[in-house]
Amino acid sequence: MDEQNNNWLAQEYLQLQKTVEDFDARALTIKAWSVTFSAAGLGLAYQQHNPVLLLIAALSAWVFWIVETVWKVHQRAFYPRIREIERHFALVGHGGFAPFQILSGWQRSFGGQAPVEDEASLRGKLAVSLFAGVMLPHVVVVVAGVLLFFAWPPG
Secondary structure, three states: OHHHHHHHHHHHHHHHHHHHHHHHHHHHHHHHHHHHHHHHHHHHHHHOOOOHHHHHHHHHHHHHHHHHHHHHHHHHOOHHHHHHHHHHHHHHOOOOOOOOOHHHHHHHHHOOOOOOOOOOOHHHHHHHHOOHHHHOOHHHHHHHHHHHHHHOOOO
């Protein structure tokens, strides 16, 4: 029964890993849309001599930032189960070299993002929005749009 259980866990782990990677691919699409739309808005503001477009560009980048944060929170909901499966295979041993250690191995070598304490809470979700990989490039456009509106408005 243990061998069958390990097979099922291995299949689940591989599916979870693929799901997490798919989330990352879609997050890049969100970033591309954000940069395209928001940067176009910044440029259009100066072309049209309309300072309000700077705020619209900043607002759109902020909305994309929220969307990406929600996306990342959904992605990270898979991490606890991935960690459970990794712990299982680490305990099983396999001759001192445990299989299915992608997340923990990456976090050890890269110093990756540790679990956010109480990630299910609103405070935990807001903490995710401040990860550099989530807030960039959106925060740059938000700050640029607002600063340009007040410091160097078009027209």
